[in-house]
Amino acid sequence: MSGDKTAIExxxxxxxxxxxxxxxxxxxxALVPAVAQDVDSGEVLIIGYANRMxxxxxxxxxxxxxxxxxxxxxxxxxxxxxxxxxxxxIRVNCEQTSLLYRVKLRGRGSCHTRDRDGVPxxxxxxxxxxxxxxxxxxxxxxxxDRCPGSDGGxxx
Amino acid sequence: MSGDKTAIExxxxxxxxxxxxxxxxxxxxALVPAVAQDVDSGEVLIIGYANRMxxxxxxxxxxxxxxxxxxxxxxxxxxxxxxxxxxxxIRVNCEQTSLLYRVKLRGRGSCHTRDRDGVPxxxxxxxxxxxxxxxxxxxxxxxxDRCPGSDGGxxx
Numbered sequence: 001m002s003g004d005k006t007a008i009e010x011x012x013x014x015x016x017x018x019x020x021x022x023x024x025x026x027x028x029x030a031l032v033p034a035v036a037q038d039v040d041s042g043e044v045l046i047i048g049y050a051n052r053m054x055x056x057x058x059x060x061x062x063x064x065x066x067x068x069x070x071x072x073x074x075x076x077x078x079x080x081x082x083x084x085x086x087x088x089x090i091r092v093n094c095e096q097t098s099l100l101y102r103v104k105l106r107g108r109g110s111c112h113t114r115d116r117d118g119v120p121x122x123x124x125x126x127x128x129x130x131x132x133x134x135x136x137x138x139x140x141x142x143x144x145d146r147c148p149g150s151d152g153g154x155x156x
Numbered sequence: 157m158s159g160d161k162t163a164i165e166x167x168x169x170x171x172x173x174x175x176x177x178x179x180x181x182x183x184x185x186a187l188v189p190a191v192a193q194d195v196d197s198g199e200v201l202i203i204g205y206a207n208r209m210x211x212x213x214x215x216x217x218x219x220x221x222x223x224x225x226x227x228x229x230x231x232x233x234x235x236x237x238x239x240x241x242x243x244x245x246i247r248v249n250c251e252q253t254s255l256l257y258r259v260k261l262r263g264r265g266s267c268h269t270r271d272r273d274g275v276p277x278x279x280x281x282x283x284x285x286x287x288x289x290x291x292x293x294x295x296x297x298x299x300x301d302r303c304p305g306s307d308g309g310x311x312x
Contacts, residue, residue, distance in 0.1 A: 016188060124251075
């Protein structure tokens, strides 16, 4: 993993890439944002993009599918890792400009990053902004084992 | 409301605008997708976009703010309607290419559309795709009054 990638994915520095949307749109596909949400925990897992092919794949095969704007190809979540996201339902917003995949995890997690135990993180939103820095939030699967009011803070 | 707008927002026809991302990116701002999620119900309320100004507004003022890619201006949710979304925390994804606003509703709802009682809908994802058509899903605030197994179908 390159130093940059480690800093972005595992660091405490806010390094938001505001160029993302422009780059995504430049991949040449007609896309809408597509968000995957775990119906069990309510956790927002992934914010990705979908073209018609990805939506049709998701509808036909019952697993969350996106368009990878970096590789510029269909990205069926779990096709490589086995950690598929089974579709419970697909929702559309008021203006019909975005998609919400409501899913159940078939595997261990949905993020390509791993926690300190080497397990794929449940979702991609494992850090929150606090005083301009990033702070890790506990995996809701861990958090549910804790007593209310106990340490809900950083996990590393 | 124009016929088109009614069909898109209140209809059963799937009329997804896959041109959205391209149009959003063409507004000239450096943007990332920004999703607002209700921390109480877990409901995904809004999928929008944020530039640095919107994020800074949200951090500074504690209310969800987006960049309106159609009006090309800062869009502070609730500034017109009074239905602000108070920020509980802001999360960042693994690759630092999107934002998750975890919020509490100060007002009645977050969608600009209204239900049959004239009340702003809780969120924008009030329809699901079913056999190629859109079916209304109950507002979770209504659903919680219902017995499990009772009619969870269309609300109109």
